[in-house]
Amino acid sequence: xxxxxxxxxxxxxxxxxxxxxxxxxxxxxxxxxxxxxxxxxxxxxxxxxxxxxxxxxxxxxxxxxxxxxxxxxxxxxxxxxxxxxxxxxxxxxxxxxxxxxxxxxxxxxxxxxxxxxxxxxxxxxxxxxxxxxxxxxxxxxxxxxxxxxxxxxxxxxxxxxxxxxxxxxxxxxxxxxxxxxxxxxxxxxxxxxxxxxxxxxxxxxxxxxxxxxxxxxxxxxxxxxxxxxxxxxxxxxxxxxxxxxxxxxxxxxxxxxxxxxxxxxxxxxxxxxxxxxxxxxxxxxxxxxxxxxxxxxxxxxxxxxxxxxxxxxxxxxxxxxxxxxxxxxxxxxxxxxxxxxxxxxxxx
Numbered sequence: 001x002x003x004x005x006x007x008x009x010x011x012x013x014x015x016x017x018x019x020x021x022x023x024x025x026x027x028x029x030x031x032x033x034x035x036x037x038x039x040x041x042x043x044x045x046x047x048x049x050x051x052x053x054x055x056x057x058x059x060x061x062x063x064x065x066x067x068x069x070x071x072x073x074x075x076x077x078x079x080x081x082x083x084x085x086x087x088x089x090x091x092x093x094x095x096x097x098x099x100x101x102x103x104x105x106x107x108x109x110x111x112x113x114x115x116x117x118x119x120x121x122x123x124x125x126x127x128x129x130x131x132x133x134x135x136x137x138x139x140x141x142x143x144x145x146x147x148x149x150x151x152x153x154x155x156x157x158x159x160x161x162x163x164x165x166x167x168x169x170x171x172x173x174x175x176x177x178x179x180x181x182x183x184x185x186x187x188x189x190x191x192x193x194x195x196x197x198x199x200x201x202x203x204x205x206x207x208x209x210x211x212x213x214x215x216x217x218x219x220x221x222x223x224x225x226x227x228x229x230x231x232x233x234x235x236x237x238x239x240x241x242x243x244x245x246x247x248x249x250x251x252x253x254x255x256x257x258x259x260x261x262x263x264x265x266x267x268x269x270x271x272x273x274x275x276x277x278x279x280x281x282x283x284x285x286x287x288x289x290x291x292x293x294x295x296x297x298x299x300x301x302x303x304x305x306x307x308x309x310x311x312x313x314x315x316x317x318x319x320x321x322x323x324x325x326x327x328x329x330x331x332x333x334x335x336x337x338x339x340x341x342x343x344x345x346x347x348x
Contacts, residue, residue, distance in 0.1 A: 041140050042079055044109045045069055047088065050098050051106035055173070060096045104171055111167040112147045113139045114160035119150060121161035125285050128207050131161065132197040161283065163194030163213035163247070178247035181217070182227060182240045188219045190248035192280075202242050209236045211246060214280025232279055232330065233263060262336070264301060264315070265329035272302035273334035282331040294318040295332060 049068040053060035066076035080096060083089035088102030098106060116135035120126045126134060142150075148169060151157075158174075159165055165174040178193045192215045197203045210232055211217070220235065221228040227243045229236055267273055275297055278287060294317050295301070304321055305314035312323040 039082075042069065042071075043083065043086075043088075044105075044140055046079055046083060047098065047102055047106035048109055048113070050089070050096055051103060051110065054098065054103075055176075059094070061094045062096070065096065107167040107171045107173060108144075109139060110173075111169070112142050114164055114166045115147060115150050115154065115157070116142070117160045117162070118154050118157050118166070121284050122154065123284075128161075128212075128283075129200075129204055132200075132203075159213070161213070162197050163192070176247075178249050180244045181229075181238075181246040181248050182243035184219045184222060184227075184248065184250070186219055186222045188250060189216065190219075190250045191216050192246055193249050194247035196245035196247075202245050205238070205242055206246065209234075209238075210281040211236070212281050212283065216251070217248065232281055262334055263330050264324070264332035264334050265313075265326045267301075267303040267334070269303050269306060271336070272300055273336045275299045275301060276333040276335050279331040279333060286328070286331075290328070290332070293320075293322055301332075301334065 046065055046069060049065060050060040053064065062073060062076050062080065065080070066073045069076065069079075071079070080089065080091060083102065084091060088099055088105060090097050090099055113135045116138050117131045120131045120134055121128070151169070157166060167173045181190070181192075184190060192211060192213050195203070195206050195212055206212075215231050217229045217231040219227065219229055225240070227238045227240060229238065229243075262273070264273065264275075275295055277297055278290060278295065282290065299318060302316040303313055304316050307313070307323075310326075312325045313329065314321050314323045315329075316322075
């Protein structure tokens with residue numbers, strides 16, 4: 001071969017080696033980083049699952065780990081061995097138990113996840129059904145400094161938008177609260193304090209029904225095969241397995257008497273009412289928009305105009321005429337002047 005050919009081959013080989021081995025940018029480095037990232041994701045997801053098992057007072061096993069991470073049993077066994085080698089797990093067949101170091105690591109990941117869900121709920125327009133999945137994708141990329149900055153930005157929330165407690169920076173986790181909705185008897189009234197966001201199919205039904213923490217429900221009928229409830233003036237029929245994914249706090253008779261019984265959408269044209277509150281089901285950007293429009297407790301709103309189809313309706317709010325769809329007006333609790341006067345007479 002001629003010297004020119006040799007130089008050309010050497011140049012090509014040099015370019016190939018550069019592409020493969022370039023620090024922090026070469027293909028080999030990216031491949032190794034990808035494998036490490038995948039291992040980290042599996043480790044952290046495994047720790048979350050095992051902590052959830054212990055928090056729920058049930059045993060974490062090889063089979064439960066494989067099912068939760070959607071991996072084979074052999075892969076779960078290899079992952080368990082890796083966790084034991086890292087000092088994060090002890091195995092006493094068939095039970096898998098976190099070490100203090102594993103528990104601390106799991107709580108850090110859970111804290112990041114739930115703060116991310118809070119951010120997605122309060123500061124973005126991401127659909128509620130996607131909060132959990134998005135947080136799952138982001139939680140492995142957030143640094144300790146970033147998560148603490150996020151917590152401060154959100155006002156250091158104690159609970160995420162599903163009602164799950166957020167571990168403190170010191171690793172403290174509040175205990176379980178409430179009872180399953182499925183355990184309530186006919187006629188009971190309660191306030192939702194937690195909605196389980198897995199499995200996705202069940203959670204989607206709860207999102208569609210606008211069942212979220214803070215919403216008050218009344219059990220209309222409770223049977224072995226279905227539970228019929230009223231929430232936000234709407235009736236819903238839930239299968240017991242779905243209702244079991246909702247934790248509630250039973251209300252006293254006094255609290256039941258103070259439940260709001262009117263929504264803005266019920267006003268007739270020309271009628272006005274005073275805002276009592278926004279529904280707990282109104283969250284994130286939707287809630288901020290209504291607040292920015294002046295829909296706050298004490299504001300007087302008057303129904304002014306109705307579209308041909310009846311939806312939306314134009315309301316006069318603080319001197320401006322604003323159109324709201326029925327779904328939005330349903331989220332605004334109001335009281336008419338007559339109702340307010342009746343309430344004052346009852347109190348006196």
